[in-house]
Amino acid sequence: MLHHFGNTRSSRQADHTLLTPDTFVRAPLPGMSNATAIVHVTPAIGAAFTQYTVEFSAGGSMASAAAQRFLYVLEGEVTIGSRQLKGDGYAYFPPGSQAAISAAGSARAAVIEKSYVLAGVQPPAKEIFSNEHDVRSQSLGDGLEVRILLPEDPSFDFAVNTMTYQPGATLPMVEAHVMEHGLLMLAGGGIYRLGDHWYPVTAGDFIWMAPWCPQWFGALGQTPAKYLIYKDWNR
Numbered sequence: 001m002l003h004h005f006g007n008t009r010s011s012r013q014a015d016h017t018l019l020t021p022d023t024f025v026r027a028p029l030p031g032m033s034n035a036t037a038i039v040h041v042t043p044a045i046g047a048a049f050t051q052y053t054v055e056f057s058a059g060g061s062m063a064s065a066a067a068q069r070f071l072y073v074l075e076g077e078v079t080i081g082s083r084q085l086k087g088d089g090y091a092y093f094p095p096g097s098q099a100a101i102s103a104a105g106s107a108r109a110a111v112i113e114k115s116y117v118l119a120g121v122q123p124p125a126k127e128i129f130s131n132e133h134d135v136r137s138q139s140l141g142d143g144l145e146v147r148i149l150l151p152e153d154p155s156f157d158f159a160v161n162t163m164t165y166q167p168g169a170t171l172p173m174v175e176a177h178v179m180e181h182g183l184l185m186l187a188g189g190g191i192y193r194l195g196d197h198w199y200p201v202t203a204g205d206f207i208w209m210a211p212w213c214p215q216w217f218g219a220l221g222q223t224p225a226k227y228l229i230y231k232d233w234n235r
Contacts (some may be wrong), residue, residue, distance in 0.1 A: 009199065014113045016194040017045065017211040019206045026055070031063025035103075040206040041182055048232060049114040049158070051182040056103035064100070067113045068123070069093040070160050072132075072228055074186070076107025082128055090149055090160075092128040099127060110184055112230050118157045132162055143169030143219075154193075160231040162205060164226045165190065165219035179231040181209040188225030192217050 019040055020195040027038045032059040042050045043167055054062060056076070071078070072090040079102050080091055093099050095116050116123045120132040128150070143166035150159055165188070174193065190201035193216040194209060201207070201217075219225035 009201075009205075011197065011199065013195060013197065017041070017208045018068070018192075018199050018201070019060050019208075021204045025043070029062070032165065033115070034058070034060035035062055040184075041208040042151075045208065046210060047180060047182070048117075049112060049180075049182065051110070051112045051184075051206075051208075051230065053184075054107075054111055056107040056109075058105050058108075061100065061102040064095060064098045066114050067115045068095050068158070069097065070112040070158075070230075071101065072110045072160070073109055073148075074108040076103060076105055077125060078103050078107050080129070085129065088132040090128075090130060090132065092124070092150060093129065094124045097127060109126050109201075110228060112158075112182065114158055114162065115174055116234075118155070118234065121155055123157075124151075124153070124155050137164075141169070141172050142181050142215075144171070149167040152233055157165070157232065157234055160218070160228065160230050162186070162226060162228055164224050165217070166224055167219055167221055169219040171216050174214050176212050176214045178211050179233070181215070182230040183207040183224055185227045185229045186222050186228055188219060189221055190217055190219040204218075216222070 009020045011018045024038045029037045036055050037052045039052040041047045070092050073085045075102055078085045080099050135147040137147050140146055146163045147162045185203050185205045187203050192201045193201045
């Protein structure tokens with residue numbers, strides 16, 4: 001691939017980071033076999049969670065995690081015990097889950113891992129398996145819909161949603177709040193305001209937003225824009 005004399009849309013700022021596929025670095029994580037990871041964000045950057053994309057080759061697998069884990073299938077099929085998750089399928093694993101994750105063929109999945117932080121509260125005990133399309137969409141305004149993938153229960157200390165924008169739809173306001181975000185663009189594109197910067201974004205891009213980073217998005221083009229977004233919750 002020709003990299004035009006060091007040009008890239010990727011940008012690292014104090015309160016946000018945009019990572020574009022031309023800058024992704026792949027490496028296996030401990031416990032992976034026939035699989036590799038693109039690590040998007042970790043506590044090394046100041047985040048309170050880790051997010052990466054795992055790319056499985058045929059027969060690939062990954063080890064369980066001590067922390068909470070959320071997995072969303074981007075492509076192919078992932079096997080968890082006796083269950084198969086296809087595209088847009090997802091799973092939540094509570095702390096200490098020993099669930100085995102593998103793929104018979106090539107597959108890709110977004111993975112979020114986070115230590116549980118709610119003092120005096122029992123963390124969720126059960127694994128969750130579902131598909132985004134089985135979750136009822138909720139309107140957030142003209143041309144904007146959200147699907148809430150995890151239960152809105154006080155025992156959960158983070159949330160993961162998908163947000164879908166029809167062409168021309170926007171967030172209704174510039175947001176600045178205590179929650180941080182990890183955002184993976186799944187389809188379409190548009191313009192994202194992060195802090196005082198404005199970025200064109202498209203499918204495959206990843207964004208980390210620190211707490212109180214001003215943020216706003218508007219969808220451009222002729223097809224809907226969609227992203228998967230993490231936020232810490234019940235803080």
